[in-house]
Amino acid sequence: MSTFFSWQRLRTIIRKESIQMRRDRITFAMMLGVPLMQLMLFGFAINNDPKDLPAALVVPVQDRYSRAMVTALELTGYYRFTHPAATAAEAEALIAAGDVSFVVTMPSDFGRRFERGEHPQILIEADATDPAVASGAINTIGTVANEALLREARTEAAMAENQATKVDVVIHRRYNPEGLTQYNIVPGLLGVILQMTMVMMTAMALTRETERGTMENLLSMPVTPIEIMLGKVLPFFVVGAVQVVVVLVAARLIFGVPFAGSIWLLLLGVFVFVMALVVLGYVFSTLARTQMQAMQLTFFYFLPSILLSGFMFPFSGMPTWARWIGETLPLTHFLRLIRGVMLKGADLAAIASPLLALTGFAIGFTLLALSRFRQTLD
Amino acid sequence: MTGEPAIAVTGLVKRFGERTVVDHVSIEVARGEIVGFLGPNGSGKTTTIRMMCGLLTPDEGEGRVLGHDILHDQRAIKREVGYMTQRFSFYEDLTIEENLQFVAGVFDLPREAVASTLADLGLTSRKGQLAGSLSGGWKQRLALAACIMHRPKLLMLDEPTAGVDPKARREFWDEIHQRAAEGLTVLVSTHYMDEAERCHRINYISYGKLITQGTVAEVVRDAGLTTMVLEGPRIAEAQRMLRSMHGVEQVAPYGNSLHVIGRDGPAVRKAAQTAAEATQSKLLEAETSLEDVFIQLMGASQDNMQ
Numbered sequence: 001m002s003t004f005f006s007w008q009r010l011r012t013i014i015r016k017e018s019i020q021m022r023r024d025r026i027t028f029a030m031m032l033g034v035p036l037m038q039l040m041l042f043g044f045a046i047n048n049d050p051k052d053l054p055a056a057l058v059v060p061v062q063d064r065y066s067r068a069m070v071t072a073l074e075l076t077g078y079y080r081f082t083h084p085a086a087t088a089a090e091a092e093a094l095i096a097a098g099d100v101s102f103v104v105t106m107p108s109d110f111g112r113r114f115e116r117g118e119h120p121q122i123l124i125e126a127d128a129t130d131p132a133v134a135s136g137a138i139n140t141i142g143t144v145a146n147e148a149l150l151r152e153a154r155t156e157a158a159m160a161e162n163q164a165t166k167v168d169v170v171i172h173r174r175y176n177p178e179g180l181t182q183y184n185i186v187p188g189l190l191g192v193i194l195q196m197t198m199v200m201m202t203a204m205a206l207t208r209e210t211e212r213g214t215m216e217n218l219l220s221m222p223v224t225p226i227e228i229m230l231g232k233v234l235p236f237f238v239v240g241a242v243q244v245v246v247v248l249v250a251a252r253l254i255f256g257v258p259f260a261g262s263i264w265l266l267l268l269g270v271f272v273f274v275m276a277l278v279v280l281g282y283v284f285s286t287l288a289r290t291q292m293q294a295m296q297l298t299f300f301y302f303l304p305s306i307l308l309s310g311f312m313f314p315f316s317g318m319p320t321w322a323r324w325i326g327e328t329l330p331l332t333h334f335l336r337l338i339r340g341v342m343l344k345g346a347d348l349a350a351i352a353s354p355l356l357a358l359t360g361f362a363i364g365f366t367l368l369a370l371s372r373f374r375q376t377l378d
Numbered sequence: 379m380t381g382e383p384a385i386a387v388t389g390l391v392k393r394f395g396e397r398t399v400v401d402h403v404s405i406e407v408a409r410g411e412i413v414g415f416l417g418p419n420g421s422g423k424t425t426t427i428r429m430m431c432g433l434l435t436p437d438e439g440e441g442r443v444l445g446h447d448i449l450h451d452q453r454a455i456k457r458e459v460g461y462m463t464q465r466f467s468f469y470e471d472l473t474i475e476e477n478l479q480f481v482a483g484v485f486d487l488p489r490e491a492v493a494s495t496l497a498d499l500g501l502t503s504r505k506g507q508l509a510g511s512l513s514g515g516w517k518q519r520l521a522l523a524a525c526i527m528h529r530p531k532l533l534m535l536d537e538p539t540a541g542v543d544p545k546a547r548r549e550f551w552d553e554i555h556q557r558a559a560e561g562l563t564v565l566v567s568t569h570y571m572d573e574a575e576r577c578h579r580i581n582y583i584s585y586g587k588l589i590t591q592g593t594v595a596e597v598v599r600d601a602g603l604t605t606m607v608l609e610g611p612r613i614a615e616a617q618r619m620l621r622s623m624h625g626v627e628q629v630a631p632y633g634n635s636l637h638v639i640g641r642d643g644p645a646v647r648k649a650a651q652t653a654a655e656a657t658q659s660k661l662l663e664a665e666t667s668l669e670d671v672f673i674q675l676m677g678a679s680q681d682n683m684q
Contacts, residue, residue, distance in 0.1 A: 003453060006486065008483060008486050009483065009484050009486070011483065012479075012480055012483025012484050013483075013484075015480075015483070016472065016476070016480045019472060019476060020469065020471050020472065023471045023472075024471070212467075212469075212470070213463070213465045213466075213467045214469055215467075216428075216433065216463050216465075216467050217461075217463055217467035217468060219433055220431060220432070220456060220459075220461040220463070221456060221481070221485070222453055222456045222457045222484065222485065223484055375452070376432070376433055376434055376435055376452070377428060377433050377434055378434055378435055
């Protein structure tokens with residue numbers, strides 16, 4: 001029997017951990033049930049490009065231009081005129097109360113001025129308390145309004161003149177032509193779900209032994225730090241594998257997320273990511289003295305990693321210092337990897353840099369964990 | 379190898395922050411001996427045992443356990459020592475059998491070891507029971523079974539019989555003596571005097587310092603105490619009188635009798651005589667008990683601390 005590592009001892013610890021995991025039914029159910037619940041909840045709930053937002057129309061004189069305007073705006077899919085004939089005061093109250101997201105105001109002489117060839121104005125007030133809500137709707141309005149009015153006026157000459165002055169801008173939304181948030185969120189959720197369970201569960205690994213008093217006994221036996229660490233983290237690879245299958249199948253069948261790249265490449269990435277996560281949890285476990293502290297450490301880590309990794313908000317939109325923090329989080333690199341493989345069909349060369357980063361985290365955390373581990377009770 | 383003592387440590391010191399928990403303790407235990415390790419709560423017994431079985435690194439001192447250096451060969455010590463912790467420290471969410479399988483796996487024992495250990499200790503019928511649901515006595519049996527399964531050469535037991543009923547304690551000690559007869563060396567810490575008297579030799583530690591060691595008879599003799607016993611209906615009165623008398627260090631009632639103890643023999647005899655005459659009690663000289671010696675030692679070392 002080797003002094004520093006023996007498969008026999010590792011197998012023994014893995015078996016023990018697996019039995020304990022199985023006996024703790026609530027935790028076990030949570031490890032499998034929570035991912036599914038989160039996937040359903042967030043997969044359907046999060047939408048960065050909301051449509052069908054309530055709007056009010058303030059127009060003193062209903063004419064064909066105002067009707068054309070309403071139709072055109074509703075056709076964009078962003079607006080739904082719940083209050084088509086509001087007064088200015090009513091509209092003000094509606095937007096303040098949050099009952100409508102937009103107030104479209106057309107002056108009473110709008111039709112007349114348009115026919116005279118002047119440049120009448122339309123006022124669109126948007127509730128921009130949440131910038132994401134208003135942005136899509138506002139972006140479309142300029143072109144839509146012009147086209148609708150010109151069509152309505154049927155002034156061929158004006159249309160021709162209008163076309164002539166324009167540059168033809170072609171926009172090609174690649175990898176996600178319909179701009180569906182779910183395509184972005186669902187692969188990201190795999191990262192978030194894995195992170196939640198893997199880090200939290202392994203963070204409990206050593207503190208549970210310490211709290212229950214079994215650590216003293218474990219240490220009095222001839223087991224080595226690396227055996228204890230591997231024995232405690234390897235069972236979670238099985239849990240992780242189940243979660244990966246659940247999320248990927250759901251992504252395909254329920255959310256219809258395309259899978260452009262190689263499944264094996266993705267699984268390689270997931271494997272390295274899970275390795276980094278379980279060892280990170282184990283590092284927390286060597287830092288904390290109680291399970292409570294381990295939980296708190298885990299949550300301190302979760303919040304920035306969800307907000308700064310590019311899962312919730314665009315990574316490139318953050319200031320440089322925040323991006324540097326983001327770079328230190330494994331989730332950031334995993335998101336690049338999984339979105340690259342699933343949506344863009346990236347090959348090994350294209351994801352080499354996030355894969356290397358994740359490998360670096362896994363090795364770094366392992367060394368940290370082993371250096372932190374105390375073989376004695378000192 | 380066989381000539382070398384099982385434990386030979388000298389000058390062990392352990393500090394936790396400002397507090398010196400173990401202060402220059404030296405212990406020697408010969409092979410095949412059962413040695414008692416006694417002392418009040420918080421006296422440093424557990425810390426000393428942990429240093430000897432490789433769970434704590436001493437701040438000062440050195441020594442060998444089973445021929446292995448306690449500072450550098452902690453892994454070798456762990457393989458050959460069975461350590462039973464004060465608090466039950468096996469997995470409560472595993473069954474008896476699973477706990478033993480775990481230990482067997484870690485020590486790389488053959489598969490049959492578990493079954494034979496279960497049979498030896500009469501645990502076969504309960505092997506499927508979760509360790510957490512066992513009573514104190516059965517937990518202790520399981521812990522002992524797990525500690526001796528890998529056939530250690532040295533067994534360190536930290537207050538093994540706390541919370542165990544007298545019958546189970548008796549059985550436990552029978553087991554220990556049987557193992558010692560087969561050549562196992564045992565170091566056992568305890569509070570119970572009757573258990574101390576079952577040991578070949580005892581070490582008494584108080585406030586981190588080793589106060590005395592030897593056989594029970596030697597320890598009692600070295601204490602140099604004189605014990606007088608008063609018997610009669612008015613011993614409560616005698617007790618009040620004796621408390622303030624010269625040379626009397628302990629006055630302890632035992633049912634209808636009163637033990638009067640002190641180091642200064644003539645003074646104790648004289649005081650007891652006076653009290654016996656005043657209360658018309660019967661007076662006789664008795665053997666000093668180990669408990670009386672320990673109470674005396676405890677009081678003395680407390681004085682040293684102040």
